[in-house]
Amino acid sequence: MAGSALFSILVTLAIVLILGIETAHFFGQDEVSLGEFFGQVKWNPLLGAEKHFGIWPLVCGTFLVAGIALIVAVPMGLVTAIYLSEYAGSRVRAVVKPALEILAGIPTVVYGFFALVLLTPGLKMLHEGFGSYNALAAGIAVGILILPIVSSLSEDALRAVPSSLREGVYGLGGTKFDAAVKVVFPAALSGIISSVLLAAARAVGETMIVALAAGSTPRLTLDVREEIQTMTGFMVQMALGDVSNFGVEYFSMYAVAATLFVITFILTILGAVIRKRFRETYE
Amino acid sequence: MTTIAQKAPDVISDPGRMQAVRRSVAGRHRTERWFRRICFGITAFAVLLLVLFLAAILYNGIGTLSQHFLTAPPGPDPSQAGFYPAIWGTVWLLVLVAVFTLPLGIATAIFLEEFRPRRQLLRRALAFVQANITNLAGVPSVVYGIVGLTAFVSMFQLFGSPNSPAFEMGIQYYDQFYNQAGVVMLVPVNRPDAPYTDPEQGMTAMTPEGEGLKVHVIDADAPWPEDETLSARTLRENDMAGRIDRRQWYYFRIPFGRGVLAGALTLMLVILPIVIISAQESLRAVPDSLREAALGLGATRWQVVRRVTLPSALPGIMTGAILAISRAIGEAAPLLMIAGIVFISNPPGHLMDDFTAMPLQIFNWAQRPQASFHEIAASGIIVLLAVLLTFNAAAVLIRQKFQKPLS
Numbered sequence: 001m002a003g004s005a006l007f008s009i010l011v012t013l014a015i016v017l018i019l020g021i022e023t024a025h026f027f028g029q030d031e032v033s034l035g036e037f038f039g040q041v042k043w044n045p046l047l048g049a050e051k052h053f054g055i056w057p058l059v060c061g062t063f064l065v066a067g068i069a070l071i072v073a074v075p076m077g078l079v080t081a082i083y084l085s086e087y088a089g090s091r092v093r094a095v096v097k098p099a100l101e102i103l104a105g106i107p108t109v110v111y112g113f114f115a116l117v118l119l120t121p122g123l124k125m126l127h128e129g130f131g132s133y134n135a136l137a138a139g140i141a142v143g144i145l146i147l148p149i150v151s152s153l154s155e156d157a158l159r160a161v162p163s164s165l166r167e168g169v170y171g172l173g174g175t176k177f178d179a180a181v182k183v184v185f186p187a188a189l190s191g192i193i194s195s196v197l198l199a200a201a202r203a204v205g206e207t208m209i210v211a212l213a214a215g216s217t218p219r220l221t222l223d224v225r226e227e228i229q230t231m232t233g234f235m236v237q238m239a240l241g242d243v244s245n246f247g248v249e250y251f252s253m254y255a256v257a258a259t260l261f262v263i264t265f266i267l268t269i270l271g272a273v274i275r276k277r278f279r280e281t282y283e
Numbered sequence: 284m285t286t287i288a289q290k291a292p293d294v295i296s297d298p299g300r301m302q303a304v305r306r307s308v309a310g311r312h313r314t315e316r317w318f319r320r321i322c323f324g325i326t327a328f329a330v331l332l333l334v335l336f337l338a339a340i341l342y343n344g345i346g347t348l349s350q351h352f353l354t355a356p357p358g359p360d361p362s363q364a365g366f367y368p369a370i371w372g373t374v375w376l377l378v379l380v381a382v383f384t385l386p387l388g389i390a391t392a393i394f395l396e397e398f399r400p401r402r403q404l405l406r407r408a409l410a411f412v413q414a415n416i417t418n419l420a421g422v423p424s425v426v427y428g429i430v431g432l433t434a435f436v437s438m439f440q441l442f443g444s445p446n447s448p449a450f451e452m453g454i455q456y457y458d459q460f461y462n463q464a465g466v467v468m469l470v471p472v473n474r475p476d477a478p479y480t481d482p483e484q485g486m487t488a489m490t491p492e493g494e495g496l497k498v499h500v501i502d503a504d505a506p507w508p509e510d511e512t513l514s515a516r517t518l519r520e521n522d523m524a525g526r527i528d529r530r531q532w533y534y535f536r537i538p539f540g541r542g543v544l545a546g547a548l549t550l551m552l553v554i555l556p557i558v559i560i561s562a563q564e565s566l567r568a569v570p571d572s573l574r575e576a577a578l579g580l581g582a583t584r585w586q587v588v589r590r591v592t593l594p595s596a597l598p599g600i601m602t603g604a605i606l607a608i609s610r611a612i613g614e615a616a617p618l619l620m621i622a623g624i625v626f627i628s629n630p631p632g633h634l635m636d637d638f639t640a641m642p643l644q645i646f647n648w649a650q651r652p653q654a655s656f657h658e659i660a661a662s663g664i665i666v667l668l669a670v671l672l673t674f675n676a677a678a679v680l681i682r683q684k685f686q687k688p689l690s
Contacts, residue, residue, distance in 0.1 A: 107613025205423025268421035
């Protein structure tokens with residue numbers, strides 16, 4: 001059984017080694033250098049005579065989508081969490097919590113379909129500038145995807161705050177709003193921040209929604225109506241395409257995956273550190 | 284208001300401050316009312332969104348959902364296309380993922396929870412393993428797809444390529460001849476890259492049904508034999524063979540290639556941390572008094588696990604496992620990296636067979652521009668969600684039926 005525990009370390013090692021070695025392969029090729037990868041702002045590995053490997057358009061697309069997702073999910077998720085933990089009666093909670101859990105269990109390809117077939121036509125009706133593929137529809141769908149993570153984990157954090165604190169507020173003549181927003185929320189802040197970071201990591205790594213709805217044109221833009229490409233979207237494009245196994249384009253997939261791995265890893269560790277370091281314990 | 288006034292006499296004496304307190308209390312109650320409304324509104328909106336979303340998919344897909352859709356292979360014509368290979372591909376993945384993941388995940392959880400060492404160094408090591416598992420749960424599944432592509436599909440290019448593997452079993456290669464009368468003759472060959480067979484007088488071949496026959500070879504311009512039995516085993520000396528193969532159900536090769544086995548192993552990587560963490564939680568929920576009682580009666584640690592902890596934690600472990608596997612059923616990104624989108628019209632027949640799964644087929648249809656493909660994508664989503672809901676319902680049932688408080 002110790003072996004099976006070691007297996008998880010082996011998996012981590014394998015991930016790091018595979019991504020590391022193949023990324024080193026990528027930078028070992030003549031067409032590309034580390035300076036170009038982080039210094040240029042053009043990503044164009046597949047088409048055209050001259051190939052460009054500047055990662056920033058993919059990073060920009062990824063963070064554009066994740067940013068929209070967080071703008072959608074964080075306020076809604078937090079308000080839902082406060083409502084469920086502070087206001088809702090047990091009967092409402094018995095309906096809403098499982099409903100949010102269902103939302104969390106829906107496969108991401110279904111959200112991608114939702115974004116492409118329902119959200120995008122809706123956005124096009126509101127404004128003519130939206131393309132068939134755009135960052136906003138993908139971002140909203142990713143936001144709905146991560147909403148249950150934010151609301152459910154934040155609710156756990158809010159409920160972990162002991163009720164003596166709330167009773168203290170009521171004893172001083174405070175309302176439920178005062179208790180929830182001015183006392184319970186700050187007390188649970190470390191748990192809430194780490195839930196948001198976890199949701200951000202999910203949003204950055206989300207693949208199927210952006211593969212369906214965001215498009216495949218890497219672009220350094222903040223215009224949410226435009227077609228963009230994310231890091232995960234690029235990987236999917238490579239998996240679908242008929243690229244020979246050993247070209248520089250093929251290895252670029254590993255470099256992008258390594259970048260993505262590092263970003264999500266940092267977010268996950270940051271979440272764990274915040275939860276541990278800033279947790280307030282009450283007796 | 285009066286209660287406040289009674290408790291705070293010094294405020295009453297100053298009418299200006301009294302006014303301010305009243306305003307402030309009224310304002311705070313107004314804030315409270317508004318906040319409650321906003322909270323309720325947004326929560327209701329989130330639930331409404333779910334309802335709307337499911338209704339839209341139902342509306343889009345119910346029309347094309349039929350028995351034909353469930354039993355036909357996908358095709359270029361959306362009105363005739365079906366979901367059959369995808370359904371069976373998912374079933375294969377499901378069984379394989381369960382077989383690989385559950386023993387490994389549960390064993391890891393038992394080790395981490397029940398066999399905690401007392402030595403400082405080992406405890407540090409276990410804390411590291413624990414942190415590592417938590418981090419693995421946060422790795423995007425598409426990254427696991429890339430890892431699976433390297434580790435399972437091509438095995439780091441150490442053992443040949445998926446097209447000419449280093450090790451194979453359960454496969455036989457044949458050179459296939461068509462003669463002038465349209466009869467098919469098969470000549471077994473040992474290796475996929477062996478030189479093509481030249482027709483030779485008297486060499487042995489077989490019919491597709493497996494009957495042996497002696498080949499009769501004639502010149503390129505000789506007259507064709509009249510006799511029917513002779514005609515059925517006659518080839519011209521310049522006839523060319525084509526290479527085919529036949530695979531048994533136990534066909535196996537290294538490296539695995541883009542088959543259903545590689546897909547299942549990759550999904551294992553995705554859900555293993557989830558299985559471990561949820562199994563750990565249910566083991567932790569078993570009260571220590573039970574363990575101590577068993578240990579006090581002279582049971583070994585393994586006996587405690589086998590007879591006491593595991594049985595009482597099993598419903599929780601099962602619930603977590605079912606939820607993790609239903610997550611695996613819905614995953615498309617890692618499978619996309621492993622299998623790509625190839626046209627698949629048959630369910631897998633062996634572990635190395637190309638496959639498609641429900642989420643992959645849905646992605647395939649959803650990314651096409653025609654609206655009629657979107658309709659069958661919605662039908663596929665209905666089937667997928669029905670399967671997932673069944674799984675979730677099973678998990679909830681297990682949790683409610685078997686989980687009773689132990690302390």
